[in-house]
Amino acid sequence: MxxxxxxxxxxxxxxxxxxxxxxxxxxxxxxxxxxxxxxxxxxxxxxxxxxxxxxxxxxxxxxxxxxxxxxxxxxxxxxxxxxxxxxxxxxxxxxxxxxxxxxxxxxxxxxxxxxxxxxxxxxxxxKPLCQGKFSMQLIKTLSDTFQTSLTATLLRYKDLGSFPVGVVYIEKGIVRWAQFTNDFKLQFIPNNSKVPVNTVAYDFFYNKIPLSNEPEKVYAIDWFPNDFKLKYNQDWSFNEQCFRIKSDAVLSCLWGQ
Ligand SMILES: [Zn+2]
Missing domain, CATH: 1.10.10 (Arc Repressor Mutant, subunit A)
Structure with a gap:
């Protein structure tokens, strides 16, 4: 229970x-x-x-x-x-x-x-304030409204919001944990694995590309290379946007178009 x-x-x-x-x-x-x-x-x-x-x-x-x-x-x-x-x-x-x-x-x-x-x-x-499509701007507004950290706000949105979203915590280029809403299409990224190539988070950690304030399109197969659903859906894509929460850690948000 x-x-x-x-x-x-x-x-x-x-x-x-x-x-x-x-x-x-x-x-x-x-x-x-x-x-x-x-x-x-x-x-x-x-x-x-x-x-x-x-x-x-x-x-x-x-x-x-x-x-x-x-x-x-x-x-x-x-x-x-x-x-x-x-x-x-x-x-x-x-x-x-x-x-x-x-x-x-x-x-x-x-x-x-x-x-x-x-x-x-x-x-x-x-809950009434987090209905509708996900955006990082919405999370920032909620974080200002409730004076909560972006991390706590994002995880609360994950629990109470109306839009499918994934949240991945990456430290020093290694995925520490990932959480998804139940309706997010893909559900599994192994803990303690290296962040996959061709993702925004990978570019930040391994190619030293600065984080953008806008989401970028990434292919689902890059984030979930082992997911059998993607074998026949290699063109699936979603938005990825990362923000820094410590000098060596980011949260990456994944959500649909
Ligand atoms: Zn305690």
């Missing part, structure tokens, strides 16, 4: 606070109102940390995190531990791995990320 605890806890917090979403309400104020003190300080080796003291807690967000959306996601994630996991452990430190490795972490981390997604981009507010 799918664990919806994180989502349900976030909806409860919004309801109890009397707000539909955080578009006109500060996340820091919300956290403070729930009983936790927030501080921003440099932390070595972790993105956020929570220390419980009875019913109260101090949440520290790493002040060195590069973007406001990322800081908000970390704060929302720590708020989840405060709301949901108070009784489990006296202190949590969250590093890049627990927050970003969306596939392989424990139940509490998944719950905290689900909570963060729902509280920052509540389904009821977000």
């Amino acid at each position: 799918i664990n919806r605890n994180g989502t349900i806890a976030a909806i409860k917090v919004l309801n109890e606070s009397g707000i539909p979403d955080l578009r006109d309400f500060s996340l820091d104020d919300l956290v403070f109102g729930r009983g936790a003190v927030v501080q921003y300080e440099p932390i070595e080796g972790a993105e956020g940390r929570i220390v419980f003291d009875g019913e109260d807690a101090i949440i520290t967000v790493n002040a060195n995190l590069e973007n406001i959306g990322k800081k908000r996601f970390v704060l929302a994630h720590e708020l989840a531990h405060f709301e949901m996991h108070k009784n489990l452990l006296p202190a949590f430190a969250d590093d890049d791995k627990t927050l970003n490795d969306w596939h392989t972490k424990g139940e509490h981390e998944l719950e905290a990320n689900d909570f963060a997604k729902e509280i920052l981009m509540p389904e009821n507010s977000f």
Whole structure:
């Protein structure tokens, strides 16, 4: 059964606070109102940390995190531990791995990320704004509206949007993970494989071609060389657009014409 605890806890917090979403309400104020003190300080080796003291807690967000959306996601994630996991452990430190490795972490981390997604981009507010055709401009607009990182916004769009899309995370020229909407025609790119040739991401990493602000047409067979469906559909193509999320990492978005 799918664990919806994180989502349900976030909806409860919004309801109890009397707000539909955080578009006109500060996340820091919300956290403070729930009983936790927030501080921003440099932390070595972790993105956020929570220390419980009875019913109260101090949440520290790493002040060195590069973007406001990322800081908000970390704060929302720590708020989840405060709301949901108070009784489990006296202190949590969250590093890049627990927050970003969306596939392989424990139940509490998944719950905290689900909570963060729902509280920052509540389904009821977000979904109506992400109907219609995919574009990176739409993702940027949503990211500005909800003050979320492009990565988090894109993954939320993948879950709630109406248009088939694939998202591939590539670090140092190697595919780390790929996620697709259920209605995307092709579904499998192996993790830890070299990014395939003749793709925008390949050109960026291996041919040093700068990223463009416009999508480019790529052939499906180049991204999915082993997919049997493409054996007789070699002319299938889609749009690819990459954006940088770290000095050595990009997200590549794939979507239909
Ligand atoms: Zn955590």
